[in-house]
Amino acid sequence: MGLKENNLVLYNTLSRKKEEFVPINPGFVGIYVCGPTVYGDSHLGHAKSYISFDVIVRYFRHLGYKVRYVQNITDVGHLQSDADEGEDKIAEQARLERLEPMEVVENYTRSYFEDMDVLNVLRPDISPRASGHIPEQVEMIQTLMEKGYAYEADGNVYFEVEKFKDYGKLSGRSVDEMREGHRVEVKSDKRNAADFALWKKADPTHLMRWNSPWGKGYPGWHLECSCMSNKYLGETFDIHGGGMENKFPHHESEIAQSEAANGKPFVKYWMHNNMVNVDGVKMGKSLGNFKTLKAALESYPPLAIRFFILTSHYRATLDFSETALQAAEKGLQKIYTVVEKVFTSKALSEKTDDAFEKEIEAYEAAFQEAMDDDFNTPRAIAATFDFIKKTASWIEREPDKLSVPTLEKLTSVLKSLLDDVLGLLPESFEKEETSSDKMDGVMELLISLRAQLRAEKNFALADEIRNKLTELGITLKDTREGTTWE
RNA sequence: GGCGACGUACCCAAGUGGUUAAGGGAGAGGUCUGCAACAUCUUUAUCGUCGGUUCGAAUCCGACCGUCGCCUCCA
Structure with a gap:
């Protein structure tokens, strides 16, 4: 199975421009996407991020690449407030719900996958958990200490940002700026306020702590991604994705840790998806306009939400509103009406319909051209609407003389593009539920x-x-x- | 304050130097219909403002206005 001919270009946050995609190993794509911290139900922002990367992965597979998609589950180390201060998010939730931290983790991990499943997001190939990789993380810290990039202070271990000359290359900041820009001077044992934690000391009241050469504690948040991507994708891999807000400090710190430890480039292409706004305002817990997926799914069919997300580009902000979602729902229904007609039509003529086959090929080409251009799903969808219109009139024109081979081709193209790549078709168009x-x-x-x-x-x-x-x-x-x- | 993104019709949203500025929704009008829904056809923008570069700009440059993000946890 060879690769489809393609001319894939993607926007690399690191270089700030679109680049031709050339995999490190021909025919293979290694991709790591920052997964959720499982301390609450997923919201629309998660949906945008993971649907975007789901389609990216699906498209690579459609082109014939063998993809390994790794997406972590953060279940320890993600702190509540100020850099490296405050309570661990999971620990706090465990206290609030009066559960074991691992019960919290388990509950919200399941909730996350449930939501993603109904949105037709394919599961990653590997979903590693931070807490399952403590020894690897300890090992990496040791390497960083041996190489002089990290230091211990009273049971905590920090990464010394000044030692890594490229710190800031992703987010476009300098260490000096950061030193000045720091709003609050945090009292700590750090040498430099910009240094970040690799290992945090935990006193006996902490629910989550592990043994380490520096005493009992837990790993810093950024470390897990460096370790687990290294373990499953190698020291240098093709694509690292995540939400834009994680460019700094999270991704910047990942680069520092990995490149300092391995002495090799960490990631070839960085991809960041943009955020969700609600009625023009950022969606946030404090603003009270927070939409969990479970709530949204009560009002809208899952695939309509998926479709709505794909009608805007992954690097653009998505403005959620009731009317916009309703419009998307109607649009999707329109596609379904025609697709259903195609899937249920009976063809009788053995003669190929050359004219319409040309239309099919033109559609495929337009779709691929759009997707090749930094995964431009809105354009691919526009091409689909154009084509759907032509398809409907093709079927209407001479329903009795439909060509068998052409209808077969049409069916397989629609399945491939709308289902395999965009993941938008329901399992079947049979009458559902009450049907009997x-x-x-x-x-x-x-x-x-x-x-x-x-x-x-x-x-x-x-x-x-x-x-x-x-x-x-x-x-x-x-x-x-x-x-x-x- | 520092860094960055964006501003296209009533709404959502492509287009990023060159024939009539994609597509969807909504509205209006027509066909179909007993009526309605469905379907179908037609219709609705000169691209935030001002200036510059160019034979030519929504598309490049500058200023201004506005929105949003990051700089602190967030997909």
């Missing part, structure tokens, strides 16, 4: 009864049947060929 032979029989009866009423011009009663059915969530459609329901 019995139900079909009842509906047929009602429809024929209503047809009779309409023939007798008893529209009042006919409309009442339709209205009552609408209330039950069943829509009747009167077409020239007869009445259908869904």
Whole structure:
């Protein structure tokens, strides 16, 4: 299986420009994306990030690359406030819920995957946990100390930022700026306020602590990503992704740790997705406009949320609003209507329809061109709408003379692009839930009864049947060929 | 205060130097329909402001205004 011909270009945050994608190992892509800290339910921001990278991974696979997708689960070390101060987020949540930290971790990890599953986000190939990689992290700290990049102070170990000359290359800051820019002078045993923790001492009241050469404690937040990406993807790998707000200090620190420890470049391409706003304002817990996925999923179908997210580019901010989401839902429905027609049509002619095959090929090309340009899903979707229109009229024009080979080709292209790449098609277009032979029989009866009423011009009663059915969530459609329901 | 992104129609959102500025939603009008929904057709922008570069700019440069992000935990 060779690679599809492609001309993939992606925006590299490190160089601040679009670059041609050239994998380190031909045909193979190693990608690491910062996963969630599992101390609460996932929200729309998580959805945007993980749906974006899901499509990126799916597209690489579509092109024929063998992908290893690693996404961590942060279950320790992520502190609540000021750099390297404050309580561990998991520990705090455990205290609040009166649970073991690992119960909190387990609950929210499951909740996270549940939400991602319904959004049709494929699971990463490896979902390593920080707490499962303590020995690796201790080892890395030791390496950093041996090489002179880290120092111990009273059971804490810090990375000395001044020793790593490239610190700031990703986020575009200098250590000097950071020293001056620090708002609050934190009282600590750090040599420099910009230094960050590799290992934090924990007193016996801490619920999560492990043994280390520096006493009992727990690892710093940035360290896990360096360690686990190293372990599963190697010292240098292709793509590291995450949310923009993590560029600094998280990703900057990852680079420092990994490159200092390994003496090799850490990541070839950095990709950052933008944030979600709600009605023009940043979504945040303190602002009270926080949308958890579980809440959003009560009002909207999961694939409509997914579609909505993909109608804007991953590097653009996404402005969430009820009207925007409703618009997306309708648009997606329009695509479904035509796709369903395609999937259920019967073709009779063995002759290839050359003209329409050209249209199919043009669509594939337009779609791929859009995706090749830094995963431009909005453009790919626009191309889809254009094509969907043509498809609908192709089927309508001569339904009896549809070409078998052309319909087959059409079906497989739609499946490949809309389902495999964008992940937008439902499992099946069969009538869902209540559908059964019995139900079909009842509906047929009602429809024929209503047809009779309409023939007798008893529209009042006919409309009442339709209205009552609408209330039950069943829509009747009167077409020239007869009445259908869904 | 420092760094960065963005500003395209009523809403969402592509386009980043050159024929009529994609696409979706909403609105309006027509076809279809007993009516409605569905479907379908038509229609709705000169691109934040001002100035510059250019034969030519939404697209490059500068200033200004505005929105947002990061600098502190956040996808």
